[in-house]
Amino acid sequence: MTTLTHFSAGLVVGAIAQRYLPNSYLHGQTVYAISILASQLPDVNVFWKPLKTHHDDLTHYPIFWVGMSALTAIVEYVLHKTPTIGFIIFISTILHMFLDTFGWSIGLRWLAPFSMHEFSFTPLEKDKVDFDNRAKLQSLFRHISFKYEILVNLLFWCLFLALK
Ligand SMILES: [Zn+2]
Secondary structure, eight states: OOHHHHHHHHHHHHHHHHHHOTTOSSOHHHHHHHHHHHHHGGGGGGGTSOGGGGGGSGGGOHHHHHHHHHHHHHHHHHHHSOOHHHHHHHHHHHHHHHHHTSOSSOOBOTTTTTOOOOBOSSOOOGGGGGSOHHHHHHHHHHSHHHHHHHHHHHHHHHHHHHHO
16 A cells, blocks of 8 residues: 555554653654654655565565564563553554555555465456556556545544544
Protein backbone atom coordinates (compact mmCIF):
# COMPACT_ATOMS: atom_id res chain seq x y z
CA MET A 1 0.00 0.00 0.00
CA THR A 2 0.99 3.64 -0.23
CA THR A 3 3.01 5.83 2.12
CA LEU A 4 -0.20 7.56 3.23
CA THR A 5 -1.78 4.28 4.37
CA HIS A 6 1.38 3.26 6.22
CA PHE A 7 1.36 6.69 7.87
CA SER A 8 -2.24 6.16 9.02
CA ALA A 9 -1.24 2.74 10.36
CA GLY A 10 1.63 4.37 12.28
CA LEU A 11 -0.80 6.80 13.92
CA VAL A 12 -3.02 3.93 15.06
CA VAL A 13 -0.06 1.95 16.44
CA GLY A 14 1.09 5.11 18.26
CA ALA A 15 -2.37 5.61 19.77
CA ILE A 16 -2.52 1.94 20.86
CA ALA A 17 0.96 2.16 22.38
CA GLN A 18 -0.05 5.35 24.24
CA ARG A 19 -3.20 3.77 25.61
CA TYR A 20 -2.00 0.27 26.45
CA LEU A 21 1.63 0.88 27.39
CA PRO A 22 1.06 3.51 30.10
CA ASN A 23 4.30 2.79 31.92
CA SER A 24 6.36 3.84 28.96
CA TYR A 25 9.37 6.07 29.71
CA LEU A 26 8.76 7.84 26.38
CA HIS A 27 6.78 11.03 25.87
CA GLY A 28 3.57 10.89 23.82
CA GLN A 29 4.93 12.67 20.76
CA THR A 30 8.04 10.50 20.79
CA VAL A 31 5.84 7.38 20.72
CA TYR A 32 4.00 8.76 17.67
CA ALA A 33 7.27 9.72 15.95
CA ILE A 34 8.65 6.20 16.48
CA SER A 35 5.47 4.44 15.33
CA ILE A 36 5.13 6.62 12.21
CA LEU A 37 8.81 6.13 11.35
CA ALA A 38 8.63 2.37 12.01
CA SER A 39 5.51 2.08 9.84
CA GLN A 40 7.55 3.46 6.90
CA LEU A 41 10.81 1.60 7.62
CA PRO A 42 10.31 -1.38 5.25
CA ASP A 43 9.96 1.04 2.31
CA VAL A 44 13.35 2.66 2.96
CA ASN A 45 14.71 0.47 0.15
CA VAL A 46 12.87 2.51 -2.52
CA PHE A 47 15.97 4.74 -2.32
CA TRP A 48 18.10 1.97 -3.83
CA LYS A 49 15.61 -0.39 -5.51
CA PRO A 50 13.03 0.17 -8.26
CA LEU A 51 9.44 0.36 -6.96
CA LYS A 52 8.40 -2.75 -8.84
CA THR A 53 10.99 -4.95 -7.10
CA HIS A 54 11.26 -3.29 -3.69
CA HIS A 55 9.35 -6.16 -2.00
CA ASP A 56 12.12 -8.57 -3.04
CA ASP A 57 14.48 -7.10 -0.50
CA LEU A 58 15.43 -7.83 3.13
CA THR A 59 13.37 -4.83 4.28
CA HIS A 60 10.20 -6.67 3.24
CA TYR A 61 11.13 -10.00 4.87
CA PRO A 62 9.00 -10.40 8.03
CA ILE A 63 11.68 -12.49 9.73
CA PHE A 64 14.10 -9.56 9.45
CA TRP A 65 11.75 -7.29 11.43
CA VAL A 66 10.97 -10.01 13.97
CA GLY A 67 14.72 -10.16 14.61
CA MET A 68 15.24 -6.38 14.63
CA SER A 69 12.34 -5.72 16.98
CA ALA A 70 13.40 -8.55 19.32
CA LEU A 71 16.94 -7.15 19.41
CA THR A 72 15.61 -3.64 20.09
CA ALA A 73 13.29 -4.96 22.81
CA ILE A 74 16.16 -6.81 24.56
CA VAL A 75 18.48 -3.77 24.51
CA GLU A 76 15.65 -1.49 25.60
CA TYR A 77 14.64 -3.85 28.40
CA VAL A 78 18.19 -3.90 29.72
CA LEU A 79 18.37 -0.08 29.62
CA HIS A 80 14.82 0.93 30.61
CA LYS A 81 13.08 -2.20 31.94
CA THR A 82 10.42 -1.98 29.21
CA PRO A 83 10.33 -3.15 25.57
CA THR A 84 8.12 -0.31 24.25
CA ILE A 85 10.13 0.64 21.13
CA GLY A 86 10.72 -3.03 20.26
CA PHE A 87 6.98 -3.64 20.52
CA ILE A 88 6.18 -0.60 18.36
CA ILE A 89 8.70 -1.64 15.69
CA PHE A 90 7.30 -5.18 15.66
CA ILE A 91 3.64 -4.15 15.31
CA SER A 92 4.36 -1.32 12.82
CA THR A 93 6.56 -3.33 10.46
CA ILE A 94 4.42 -6.50 10.50
CA LEU A 95 1.32 -4.34 9.90
CA HIS A 96 3.20 -2.66 7.03
CA MET A 97 3.82 -6.03 5.41
CA PHE A 98 0.26 -7.23 6.04
CA LEU A 99 -0.98 -4.09 4.22
CA ASP A 100 1.53 -4.66 1.42
CA THR A 101 -0.05 -8.08 0.88
CA PHE A 102 -3.07 -6.22 -0.60
CA GLY A 103 -1.05 -5.36 -3.67
CA TRP A 104 -1.69 -4.08 -7.16
CA SER A 105 1.37 -5.45 -8.95
CA ILE A 106 3.54 -7.01 -6.23
CA GLY A 107 2.80 -9.31 -3.31
CA LEU A 108 4.84 -10.14 -0.25
CA ARG A 109 7.32 -12.94 0.39
CA TRP A 110 6.13 -13.84 3.89
CA LEU A 111 8.38 -16.89 4.20
CA ALA A 112 11.56 -15.36 2.77
CA PRO A 113 14.39 -16.28 2.75
CA PHE A 114 13.18 -19.90 3.17
CA SER A 115 10.66 -19.65 0.34
CA MET A 116 10.42 -16.87 -2.24
CA HIS A 117 6.73 -17.52 -2.92
CA GLU A 118 4.86 -14.24 -3.31
CA PHE A 119 1.60 -13.98 -1.33
CA SER A 120 -1.19 -11.56 -2.18
CA PHE A 121 -4.80 -11.19 -0.98
CA THR A 122 -5.61 -9.45 -4.29
CA PRO A 123 -5.10 -10.53 -7.91
CA LEU A 124 -1.81 -9.01 -9.09
CA GLU A 125 -1.44 -7.16 -12.39
CA LYS A 126 2.28 -7.64 -12.89
CA ASP A 127 2.12 -6.92 -16.63
CA LYS A 128 0.82 -3.37 -15.97
CA VAL A 129 3.97 -2.28 -14.14
CA ASP A 130 5.81 -1.52 -17.37
CA PHE A 131 2.98 0.49 -18.94
CA ASP A 132 3.36 4.23 -19.33
CA ASN A 133 2.45 6.30 -16.27
CA ARG A 134 -1.05 7.20 -17.43
CA ALA A 135 -2.02 3.60 -18.19
CA LYS A 136 -0.37 2.50 -14.95
CA LEU A 137 -2.45 4.96 -12.91
CA GLN A 138 -5.65 3.97 -14.71
CA SER A 139 -4.97 0.33 -13.92
CA LEU A 140 -4.15 1.15 -10.29
CA PHE A 141 -7.30 3.23 -9.74
CA ARG A 142 -9.49 0.46 -11.18
CA HIS A 143 -7.82 -2.27 -9.13
CA ILE A 144 -9.43 -3.69 -5.97
CA SER A 145 -6.32 -2.81 -3.94
CA PHE A 146 -7.09 0.91 -4.47
CA LYS A 147 -10.56 0.42 -2.96
CA TYR A 148 -8.99 -1.41 -0.01
CA GLU A 149 -6.55 1.48 0.30
CA ILE A 150 -9.39 3.99 0.76
CA LEU A 151 -11.31 1.68 3.10
CA VAL A 152 -8.26 0.94 5.27
CA ASN A 153 -7.41 4.65 5.53
CA LEU A 154 -10.96 5.48 6.66
CA LEU A 155 -10.84 2.63 9.18
CA PHE A 156 -7.45 3.70 10.55
CA TRP A 157 -8.49 7.33 10.91
CA CYS A 158 -11.67 6.32 12.75
CA LEU A 159 -9.61 4.05 15.02
CA PHE A 160 -7.05 6.78 15.62
CA LEU A 161 -9.70 9.35 16.54
CA ALA A 162 -11.43 6.84 18.82
CA LEU A 163 -8.19 5.88 20.59
CA LYS A 164 -6.37 9.18 20.98
ZN1 LIG B 1 6.21 -1.73 1.73
